[in-house]
Amino acid sequence: MTAFCAAMVFAGTLLAAVGAAEAKFYLPMPRPERAEPPKPAPGTRTEGPFNVVVLGDSLGDGLWAGLYRVFQGDERFNVIKHSKVASGFVRSEYYDWNKEVRRVLDEERVDIAVVIMGTNDRQVIVDQKGARHALRAKGWEAEYRRRVxxxxxxxxAAGAQIYWVGLPVMRSERFGGDMQYFNEIYRQEAASQGIPFVPTWNQLADGQGNYTAYGPDLRGRERLLRADDGIHFTLAGYQVLGSVVAEQIRHDVSKGFATARAVPRPNEAQAEEEAPAKEEASETLKSAQAAPIEVPELRPGRADDWSWPLR
Known part of the structure; x- marks a missing residue:
């Protein structure tokens, strides 16, 4: 009996010790102190409002609509549309972006410039000397880079933070081949000037990098995202496109945007004088030249109908 009682006492002591250990193990850890958010660099600002000005062609129209909805409710951003349907860098006699951007800068304070261009530029280009160059020719690329x-x-020069948005995947492989050619030019020019290039090709493709008309919207629901022409988007699609751009803008704003304005921009005469030097410098860049592609069968009114005169 005595031995039994001793065993019971020992067992009770052991259980108490285990219980105490377990209780100690499950005690909540001290609450860690919250780290202070990183401070923006001197000469930068994270507070809005920021004027986000969208410049581009018909895809720019849609991107503006998408960004407007994605930024809705975020008082830091004021989204402004300055896009032009059927425009580009080639047909300057129709719409000269090198002149129009100066007009925009005179009319608006451009804190953030979002640029998407290219779907109407599969055309012969006329350089400063009046010479005509076919798409992808050396002279074509040199003149196109100069305008960009x-x-x-x-x-x-006006102090704008530029985001150059890459062209998305296209249904037509032949049309898409030229869009990839343009994307490589934009990517190289952006890199040479310290401008963020926002790729969208794979972000709006299927798992294998191919075109798909359907995909998840901003709520994860399977939706029709692309228009019937295989080039443009539905409103749901433009919101997905806008979210890709907005994500990078918000990330950069959180770190702080430079508030200091750059040097005054040169007048048009000065810009023309500087052009030859720029062209020579651009020769050092790797050419975006790709293998020739077949010309697709055209349908009037489409963005890939680059025939002249217009039909």
């Missing part, structure tokens, strides 16, 4: 450089120079 002048465009971004003006925006940067």
């Amino acid at each position: 450089q002048r465009f971004t120079d003006d925006l940067q």
Whole structure:
């Protein structure tokens, strides 16, 4: 009996010790102190409102609509549309973006410039000397790069933060081949000037990088995202496109945008004088030249109908 009682006492002591250990193990840890958010660098600001100005062609129209809805309720951003349907860098006699961007800068304070361009540029280009160059020819690429450089120079001289949005995947492989060619030019020019290039090709493709008309919307629901022409988007699709751009803008704003304005932009005469030097510098960049592609069968009114005269 005595031995039994001793065993019971020992067992009770052991259980108490285990219980105490368990109780100690499950005690809540001290609450960690909250880390202070990183402070923006000197000479930058994270508070809005920021004027987000969308510049581009018909895809720019849709991207503006998407960004407007994605930023809705975020008082830091004021989304402004300055896009032009059927425009581009090639047909300057129809719409000269190198002149129009100066007009926009005179009319608006452009804090953030969102640019998407290219679907109407599969055409012969006429250089400063009046020479005509076919798409993808060396002279075509040199003149096209010159116009892109002048465009971004003006925006940067006005102190705008530029986001160059890459063209999305297209249904037509032949049309898409030219869009990839343009994307490589934009990517190289953006990199040479410290401009963020926002890729969208894979972000709006299927798991294998191919075109798909359907995909998840911003709520994860399977929706029709692309228009019947295989180029443009539905409103749901433009919101997905806008969210890709908005994500990078919000990330950069949280770190702080420079508030200091750049040097005054050169006048048009100065820009023309600087053009040859820019062209020579651009020769050092890797050419975006790709293998020739077949010309697709055209249908009047489509964005890939680059025939001239217009039908």
